[in-house]
Amino acid sequence: MSELSTMKGLEQGRAKFAYEKALVGSGIKKKKEYKAYVRKIPTLIKANGLGETFAFVKAKKVKRAEETDKPGYAYYLIYDQTSQWLKENGLLEPNTDLVKWVVSLDSPTYRAVTNEVLSLFKWLSRFSEGLIEGELENEKQE
Template identity: 40%
Template sequence: MAKVGAQQVALHRAKVAFDFAKQGKESDKYVSYVRRLPSLIQTNGLGAALAFVFAKAKFGAEKRGADAEAYGLLYTHVRQWLEEHSILREILRKAYDQLKENREDVNGPDRLTEAIVSLDPRSYRLATQEVLSFLQWLRRFAEGLNPRGAEMVDGEDGERMTSEA
């Protein structure tokens, strides 16, 4: 029975990832960032990786370039997956409720990063595994839908994706 449930979760991940990848398919930068985010998570942790992507997205800036737009789309896709579709929805809702006690606005785009870093260790590991599983599908579809996806080499756009940047 658990196997059927796991299969359904994997199929749902694939469907949502396909829909999201269609939104970013024309952007080589988006595909590149999707490809590199899993290693950034594994190297620095989910919280640091999301903080990096959030910072690069420059939410709230009047003018955002192509890099910021691609990072913003990626951050939004990860956030939407976790908040609306993943098995962690309830855990995040509880984290958001706790954030409400400490700050006025918990509806800003930074709420996901703040909620993730406030999770207990078990939930943090679950969130990390869930995001990595989702990104496997997103990467496959982003590469497949982008005309240059399979030909692209990580880092060919000249920007390094590290938390030190």
């Protein structure tokens, strides 16, 4: 397989994964938070680094998956979805915490993982923009 077709396949894989995950985000109670946070993550990564950004996300996320009505649930999804993508692509080992792993990486691997996460969030942003409408008139700010 040529390098170009491998890159195209990886990009299509990211797009498919991001579409499925943005659909999940569009179905939650705090969907506008999910959309806003997905859009904000790349800026945070570029300004603060991958490790610090996901340490922040981890601190803000709810502790249990069933707390879907809490403001931190959108952060929970983002943390979980990023971990899933990295695991599915053989970068993150199963049962390994994302932040713990990221802060232990050597510099070249850290940069490569940062680029991979930014590429994923490019797709997540695109799909969340398309799938999640802005604030509805009958929704209150929470």
